[in-house]
Amino acid sequence: MTLPKTMKRWVYAQPMINSKVTPEQFALVETPLPQPAEGEALVQVKVMGIHPRVRISMAPGGTLQLGQSETDFACAVVVQSRNPLLQEGDVIACQTGWQDYALVSSASGPVGYAPPSAAVKELNGTNSQWTYVYRPWLVTQFPAEDLIGLMGTTGLTAYFGMREVGPLMPGDAVAAAAVTGATGSISAQLAKAAGCFVVGFAGGSDKCRWAVEKLGLDHCIDYRSPDLKEQVRQAFPDGVDVFSDGVGGPVTDEVFKVMNRFGRVLSYGFSHDIYADEVTARPKRSPNVSPEIYRARLRRTFGIKDDLERIVQERQLKVEAWIVSDYYYDRLQAENDLARLVDTGRLTPVNTVFEGFDNLPEAITSMFTGSRYGKLSVRFS
Secondary structure, three states, rough: OOOEEEEEEEEEOOOOOOOOOOOOHHEEEEEOOOOOOOOOOEEEEEEOOOOOOOOHHHHOOOOOOOOOOOOOOEEEEEEEEEOOOOOOOOEEEEEHHHHHHHEEEEOOOOOOOOOOOOHHHHOOOOEEEEEEEEEHHHHHHHHHHHHOOOOOOHHHHHHHHHHHOOOOOOEEEEEEEOEEEEHHHHHHHHHOOOOEEEEEEEHHHHHHHHHHHHHOOEEEOOOOOOHHHHHHHOOOOOOOOEEOOOOOOHHHHHHHHEEEEEEEEEOOOOOOHOOOOOOOOOOOOOOOHHHHHHHHHHHHHHOOHHHHHHHHHHOOOOOOOOOOOHHHHHHHHHHHHHHHHHHHHOOOOOEEEOOOOHHHHHHHHHHHHHOOEEEEEOOOO
């Protein structure tokens, strides 16, 4: 294929005012198309995923500096390669900035994360948890937005999370927060597929109606309701067995109060803070911190404060708070299982897709001003 001489890139150009993300925060720059060095590959980004943490990255003291692009997960095709594990024409998962072309390596990974285990290298055929080649049948069966959504970090967080807090048993009472979001919509459906009684949480009556009709949930609670405490207790008269929580805040507080003894909690995010009126930067993970200390910090970040830790101890709850790459040695099995659920009609991927590289600022802005469902992504080409 004939490649362009330049590549386009969106950068963070203007600080936020009062924690508001607007199109003015972004600027488009054009630079010469890079050439891959030994061990690298040049990829053309097909679909870029957008994560709501970008707002925290842009906060004062955050990880994103002026003139930089946020790094996020993408589905891309290899167009030039000097890496034997990445062949031209391969469709891959990778991390890039907000750009239409990028250099990647099969050994690349985010700073501060543990290196891949021997099992990840052997089972996934890659030297990185984060850069790997999708199997051809997946590329044929699923569009790119599903590859980075359902088959990416969001879907796999739901899959591994619900598996590790399981086993999910028919009749289990499951509370699922953020069911209109990328991970919450998948974890709620996985619980329904297992035969559980599932009550979701969403913002507003329209989203709650959507969750029941689209995802097949048994009930949905508007977390903005002034009588949230009463609604939670009415929805779970016999308590909660499993809680899938990517929110933190009042929902987490109220659900924990009705958790059953030996209940299980998947804690994977803190959207209550991400979507707050004002946001503050979060510290990056230090590579020198032990996994135990890191997980303890994650629990607090995700809203499990001292009063909830007391409930954990008193009721002997099992709480999983972790990073999805810890389980990437089993990624291929997860892809197989998720695809099978889609094939049998028990799981529906949920995406909001913006069309066009030029619309990336609008897509990011919409995350905090509009109504989206599932994984937000931008199709570049």
